[in-house]
Amino acid sequence: MSLMHISLRQLRAFIAAVEAGSFTRAAERLHLTQSAVSMVIRQLESKVGLPLFHREGKQLTLTEMGQQLVPIARRMLDDLSLIATSAADVHGLQKGALRFSAPSLLVSTLISPALAAFSRTHPQISVQILDTTLEDIPEAVVRGSVEFGIGPDRATGPEVERSFLRKVAIQLVCPADHAVAQRSTIRWSETRDFPWIYYRSSFEEEIRDALWRHGRAQRLEDSIVVEQLPTALALVGHGLGVTSAPDYAEPFRRDLGLRFIPLVDPAIHRTFYVYKRHGRALSPAARAFLKLLS
Numbered sequence: 001m002s003l004m005h006i007s008l009r010q011l012r013a014f015i016a017a018v019e020a021g022s023f024t025r026a027a028e029r030l031h032l033t034q035s036a037v038s039m040v041i042r043q044l045e046s047k048v049g050l051p052l053f054h055r056e057g058k059q060l061t062l063t064e065m066g067q068q069l070v071p072i073a074r075r076m077l078d079d080l081s082l083i084a085t086s087a088a089d090v091h092g093l094q095k096g097a098l099r100f101s102a103p104s105l106l107v108s109t110l111i112s113p114a115l116a117a118f119s120r121t122h123p124q125i126s127v128q129i130l131d132t133t134l135e136d137i138p139e140a141v142v143r144g145s146v147e148f149g150i151g152p153d154r155a156t157g158p159e160v161e162r163s164f165l166r167k168v169a170i171q172l173v174c175p176a177d178h179a180v181a182q183r184s185t186i187r188w189s190e191t192r193d194f195p196w197i198y199y200r201s202s203f204e205e206e207i208r209d210a211l212w213r214h215g216r217a218q219r220l221e222d223s224i225v226v227e228q229l230p231t232a233l234a235l236v237g238h239g240l241g242v243t244s245a246p247d248y249a250e251p252f253r254r255d256l257g258l259r260f261i262p263l264v265d266p267a268i269h270r271t272f273y274v275y276k277r278h279g280r281a282l283s284p285a286a287r288a289f290l291k292l293l294s
Contacts, residue, residue, distance in 0.1 A: 010043055013041055014041060014069065015070070017053070017060060021059070024058065041053070048065060051065070096126075096283060097126045098125055099148075100150060101137050101148075102150040102151060103134055106272075109249055134151050134154060137275055161279075162274060164274075165294055166272055166294055167269040168247050168270050169262060170244050170245070170247075171261055171262050172186055174194075176259050178242070186261050186263060189265070191242065195224075196224075197241040200226075224241055233249065237256035237257045246270055247260065
């Protein structure tokens with residue numbers, strides 16, 4: 001018996017004939033002609049290699065093979081129905097998972113409000129976040145640890161493709177009681193004499209260029225240098241200097257006593273991308289979430 005070549009159409013016709021007791025009534029149930037149902041049943045019997053019905057006039061009774069096939073066919077049709085229902089649930093965001101990677105700071109600031117809104121609307125969707133380093137975001141996608149990643153510009157191999165998500169502005173961060181704290185904007189040239197706290201980032205070179213292009217004389221060696229932005233923000237809050245930060249870090253403002261001021265002349269922006277496996281479509285859950293985030 002070549003089960004791999006048995007079609008769902010044949011199984012549906014077989015079960016309809018079993019339940020209806022005749023090809024005519026099965027045809028009515030399936031919205032087919034009686035001859036079409038008879039032909040499909042004959043095709044199934046040819047695949048099985050044995051007759052499935054005793055045909056006595058218009059009355060049908062199952063052969064031994066037919067009796068053995070009934071529970072198998074019903075189970076297969078039930079499984080198909082479950083697959084269809086599950087697919088509809090995933091498409092309708094009644095089921096599924098949201099799996100992504102992003103830097104922890106981005107998760108705790110820019111992403112968390114969008115995620116809260118998504119979870120309120122789609123509470124059945126499970127969420128798995130890999131809050132990782134910037135460098136690991138494309139690699140997590142390649143490994144299959146996540147469906148997609150969110151992060152700034154990073155080199156990727158041919159397995160990963162990226163698409164634009166949004167741009168964020170780089171702002172000056174100073175203590176809330178700083179002399180310029182009430183300014184609506186500030187030029188880079190006006191910050192050249194401020195004690196500066198540097199942190200290592202992908203746009204560090206742009207920050208230095210913007211400062212030194214506008215007359216900054218203080219050497220990097222004479223500044224405070226840290227590894228992470230939250231550390232720099234905490235030091236700014238204690239009056240040890242100023243720094244620059246993406247505008248999505250502004251939620252730290254109240255707890256640390258900070259003021260974020262847009263920097264101009266030049267305005268510097270950081271671009272964030274969505275990273276995913278090349279050629280793979282994102283799930284309905286991922287598309288819905290990213291729409292909220294963009």
